[in-house]
Amino acid sequence: MGIRVRGLYDLQVIDLEIDEAERNLRVVESGLGESEELRSARESLAQASEWQAELRRRLRNLELDLEEAIEKRKASEKTLYSGKVKSPKELSGLEQEVQLLKRRQVEVEDETLEVMSQLETADERLERERKRLKRLEIEWGEEQAELQEKQAALSSRLSLLRESRERLQVAIDPEDLATYEDLRRRKGRQGVALVQNGICQGCGVAVSTSKVTRVLRGEELVHCANCERILYLKG
Ligand SMILES: [Zn+2]
Missing domain, CATH: 1.10.287 (Helix Hairpins)
Known part of the structure; x- marks a missing residue:
């Protein structure tokens, strides 16, 4: 079984590009x-x-x-x-x-x-x-x-x-998708946050070692204790 959050992360990369293209299109059309x-x-x-x-x-x-x-x-x-x-x-x-x-x-x-x-x-x-x-x-x-x-x-x-x-x-579980969409709405269009050097890149707060371990295992969606975003570690 793969990393469950990876699909969401890839989706977010595209969603952010869509957001940007839509913004640019609005500017052009105005x-x-x-x-x-x-x-x-x-x-x-x-x-x-x-x-x-x-x-x-x-x-x-x-x-x-x-x-x-x-x-x-x-x-x-x-x-x-x-x-x-x-x-x-x-x-x-x-x-x-x-x-x-x-x-x-x-x-x-x-x-x-x-x-x-x-x-x-x-x-x-x-x-x-x-x-x-x-x-x-x-x-x-x-x-x-x-x-x-x-x-x-x-x-x-x-x-x-x-x-x-x-x-x-x-390819994404509908429930995971709903969680992601909800977070995206509430968290400035970004529902998934990368963990780099033990820090959540969504909010800048440290992620506990046990959470990092769970993120690495990739069996479940692990949320940042501070900003709630779904955590992802690039392998
Ligand atoms: Zn966070």
């Missing part, structure tokens, strides 16, 4: 998908584009305002100089209107210059945001490809490990 940086770059681009459209709208409206002011002024001037209006009150009213419309024209022209300068800045910002998003998308694409590769490698490694586990498990 990196898959749209990144926060990419989302915010898309948002910034949308905002920059909206702002540019808004300025273009303002510019078009100003052009219309300018046309309107010029046309109105021309019409007033035409009436003013037509000789048809004789009343001094009416004439001075028309003169005032022409002055007002000229001032309006200057105001609209000033505002147009201001909006054009803002639009120039907005165009530059939009171009910058476009380039930034493009760069991020390329980086993101490369990163995703790398992560997908890692994901595939980890998944196939995991299925191999799980197959090995299945094979090992068949």
Whole structure:
């Protein structure tokens, strides 16, 4: 009869590898998908584009305002100089209107210059945001490809490990397996501890000589008096 605990020890070696591969897989999978940086770059681009459209709208409206002011002024001037209006009150009213419309024209022209300068800045910002998003998308694409590769490698490694586990498990007494699983749950994923130089490697406490003898005999599961883990001595 072999050492009863050896199967459990071998199982634990695989279980710890499975734990690690699962941890790595979770990290890899959490990196898959749209990144926060990419989302915010898309948002910034949308905002920059909206702002540019808004300025273009303002510019078009100003052009219309300018046309309107010029046309109105021309019409007033035409009436003013037509000789048809004789009343001094009416004439001075028309003169005032022409002055007002000229001032309006200057105001609209000033505002147009201001909006054009803002639009120039907005165009530059939009171009910058476009380039930034493009760069991020390329980086993101490369990163995703790398992560997908890692994901595939980890998944196939995991299925191999799980197959090995299945094979090992068949040879283990179900009660021993249940004891091991219970300890693993309670003891930080480690149900079996090696004894080295008379010390339990699970908790660092010395194991009595009589226990070491029983561990060496290998007929039963011997537990550490301190941490409860199943003790194993590599032969
Ligand atoms: Zn211990």
